[in-house]
Amino acid sequence: MNYYNLLQQQVKEHPDKLFFVVDDTEYTYADFQKLTDELSNDVTGIHPGDDVLLLADTPALQLAAFLALQHLGARPILAHKDMGAELDAVQHENELQGLVQVTKQKGADGTEGAPDVSFVPTNLPQQPHAELDILGVLSSGSTGTPKVMYRTYDSWAGFFPTQDEIFSVGEDTVMFLHGSLSFTGNTNSLLSVLYEGGTIVTSSHMRCHRWAKLLHHYDVNCIYLIPTKLVLLAEALHGVDTFPGVCTLFTGSQLLTPPMITDIMELLPNAQLILYYGASELNYITYAIVDSPYRPPENLGHPFPGVSISIQDGLIYVDTKYHVSGVEIPFSVHDTGSINEKGELIFGGRTGAFVNRGGVKLNLLKLETELQSLPGIREAVALPTKDETRGEGVEVFVVKEPDIPEADVRMTIRHGIPNAEMPDKITFVDEMPLNDCGKVDTERLENRKE
Template sequence: MNYYTLLQQGASRQPEKLFLVVDGEEWSYQRFLMLVQQLTGQLAERLPKELSGADILLLADTFAGQLAGFLALQALKARPILMHHGLPPQQVQAILQENRLQGLLVLSANKNDQSDFDWSFKRTGNKMVPHSEPDILGVLSSGSTGTPKVMYRTYDSWAGFFPVQNPIFHVGQATRLFLQGSLSFTGNLNTLQSVLYAGGTIVTSQWMHCRRWGQLLRAWDVDVIYLIPTKLQLLLASHPAVLPKVRCLFTGSQLLSARNIRELQQLLPGAELVLYYGASELNYITYAICEDPDRDPCNLGRPFPGVKVTVRDGLIYVDTPYHVSGVPVPFSVKDTGRLNEDGELIFAGRRDAWVNKGGVKISTLRLENELRAIPGICAAVVLPVSDSLRGSTLAAFLVKEETVTAKAMRHSIRQALLPVEVPRVITFLPQMPLNDRGKVDRTALRRQLDRMVGVDGECLIGQCAGK
């Protein structure tokens, strides 16, 4: 069983049912199956022995191309691995070789017809590697600390959990769900497959045009939204009108501030707001229903049914049958936290997100939450900086409201934080850089920070004040 088979079943049961909308372009279940079958035939004709059993990196320039290529490779019994956009050629080559993949498939859509693709296939010469599990797909790690690693999944490692997650996220056959961004982001890929499993409809946009998102939400009667908090903030900033038909919004990867919750409750007055905690290596772990804006933003709720969470020496361990192949459980992704008396997970960030500043331990996650709570600050990222005198210090990248001056913001920061918590480097940005998965590009911020500090961690005069 794989997701191509699932599409076949959907097309058999409800051929004319709307499956996918991309910026107004519509595909029914039957029409999208025909698109996948056409691509499958082309690949099988020119690569008859190359794909069966192979691990193939896939790069496509459109959402429909990503999905069609992904399903076509599964139809040919290959394991597709969707590649992040924007990677330099040398990193793509490193992914292919270090993960011992057999080839790279590149799909380019016809500018006048999203259903027509040009494609090329590059062989690597790597021999096929036996899989001990019945893996059907691979996903890439973020690669923030080196070459992205391929992690493989069986069909059941995701689909086996859909009967649990779908009711919590209000996903069913009648659902019209909006998401945005690359399918190389596992949150998007999992969500799309869960809607396919339920027989629902996906609505999306190729573009980071938030006003366009609002138009699509209204035009297609979207009732469920999946966006990570960075994109929710963009939607809130550009779409003041309420969306009364949305019944559920679920989000993860980052935390929601009190202001985020209040603004979302105004935009989506009939929606249940669900914040989840998960990991690419695992699956969904805990979830919380966010009704009270003044709730603890680090409270990520109780475990999903069938998932067990424990904490040892401050590290979160998860025991679940729904994980990537080869992971021993209980497993930890090196996140820290604790369980309160109600069994809820209080998240404290990654283990490497703690800074020892002159003997005082500071959580960059908690500091980010405190900065976001200051009136006038729209977004905040805190990074550790090595310091020759103190061991470590802090740098903050902030997005402020246009009506507030940088001088006033620095004063508010000094008033709100303890002296030891005040970042030594404060830089104001017009907006946070995002990667193709919609997450804050901390690597880009780190590069910017490296240009602003000396080799010994000392701030270069005149470059750290911001504007």
Template sequence: RLLETIHIPSNADFGVLTSGTTGMPKPLWRSESSWIDFFDEQNKVFHIDSNTKMFLHGSFSFTGNTNMILALLWAGATIVTSDKMQPKRWLSYIENYQCSHMYLLPTKLRLLIRFGRNTIDTISYIIAGSQTVDEALITSLQTMYPKMEFILYYGASELNYITYCSGHEWLRYPNTVGKPFDLVQVDIIDESIYVTTDYGICNIELPYTVGDKGYWESGYLMFKGRSGDVVNKGGYKVGVLSLENTLQNLPSIDEVAVIAVPDDIRGEEVAAFIVPKQGFTVSDIGNHIHKYVPNMEQPKYIQLVEQLPLTDCSKVDKNLLKEWYNNK
């Protein structure tokens, strides 16, 4: 019934799902060539060929999964996956099938680190999307997978892959999302990221922006988050991504997600849902926050959780976090 109300472009061959700001999946329409003609380029960057054995996890409603699986099949590679949200099982598959690659978002890579007990020498490349990355994550992955090269990419369902960098480049320029893929042009206009590419969805006007903010530093694209993704504390605007990056780097925090919540005095306040590192208490976390986070950006509410909830797209489910806050 939903599709009956939507106009499908005449040049569309298929649709992919994306989760909008409301959390309701919506279809984006693509031509077959908008993916296929880019497979060789992305496979070159990700070092994928017929000898590749890649582990990945998650729903096909995550466009990144669907695209990556088709690109693997295009290369004649082997796919190892699981329908279970069980990191210990993932680790056994990675070892038993001697996987050479992993494709997981940082939220799931942290789960592997949490449950991993052995080093795995077969992994040559770990590919991750541009969620919050920090030095501790990259260092821990390097310890657990000593022969791996970390590749971080930035992309969008509307635009395909945009930029990429290695773990070494990220450590040199923290919060970068790298340099553009070949055949992709990136411009900064009024602090917004605009992309010109032949590999986007049907009938978009180029250059195109999804509303992300950024700037250039030494030729690397530095990512500042989505426009409007702020907490307005009585006129003082707290950037959600920037605060999450700051908190993620504290020695007592393993994972964190920040949301805006209503406040009678300031209008909005900061609430932080935190997975603590082993051995640290809420008091430890509070002390680190007071020491390292500017006063106006410190969360008013802190909730410790065992694990952050994820959507089908493997991203933190902030709508559910808002429900958790409202039901506290």
């Protein structure tokens, strides 16, 4: 079983139902199978069992090519558009069989033409898989060349009934999400809607007012966005628009501060807000119903049904049967935390998100949360710095409210942050650069030009 087979099943049940919307382009389930089959016919040189990196221009082409490769018996691995020179290293270090590229084409009259499909093989031999893997995902948040982690069909689809009940995803769901499918949160959410026979709405553009039109036009009732994008949407539409028809919002990957929650609740007055904690290796781990802006942001709630957590030497360990192939359970992604008397997970930060400054251990996640709770600050990112003389330090990047002077924000930080946590340097930026997954691109922040 794979996700192309799942698409076939949905086509048999409701071929004319709206499945996938990208801006002003609509696909029924039958339309999308037609697009997928066309791409299957256009790819040459692929063999069953090949592990293939996939790079495509648009959300529709990403998904269609992903399903087409499964139809051909290959294992697709969606690549980030911003990988650039890393593409070759990913293929060779992970012993992949090649790269499929799908490029959107336009005719001389400006109308969209048939996509251009190419396959460049590496001529590396296929590697055996101990599990019935059908796709690969790229590791995130690590240094060096991203590693490919493989998944069976059941490792995601087997958990859909559980997560979909909690996220209120079903046949009547019209879900809005945004960003590359190379971000596993997007892929998982989309495939869960395919599993239920619902509808996905998305956009190729990073324009919140365009998103708002889509939300209204298609009566979106469920949203999956990471906090960074939720903040952008709430700020763009503050005092201008709300979406009372949205019943569920689920989000993760970053903690939610009180100002964020307040803005989101105003934007989505009737939505149940669910904050989840998960990992690319392990699916969803815990979730919390957010019913107040003033809840502790580090409280990540209770484990999902069938998932158990424990703490060993300060690290979070997870026991679940839904995970990437080849990992030993219980597994830790090296996040720190604790479990309170109610059985809720209290997040302590990632092991790499600490700085030892003059013998004092600083939690960068805690510092970011404190900064974002201060008036006048929209976003804050804390990054470690190194000085040959002084050792480790902290630089924070701040997006301030436009009508507040920088000097006032600096003064607010001096009075609002304990002396032991005071950053060594404060840098103001107009906006946080985002990577292809929609997360803050810390490398671009570090390499910025003054």
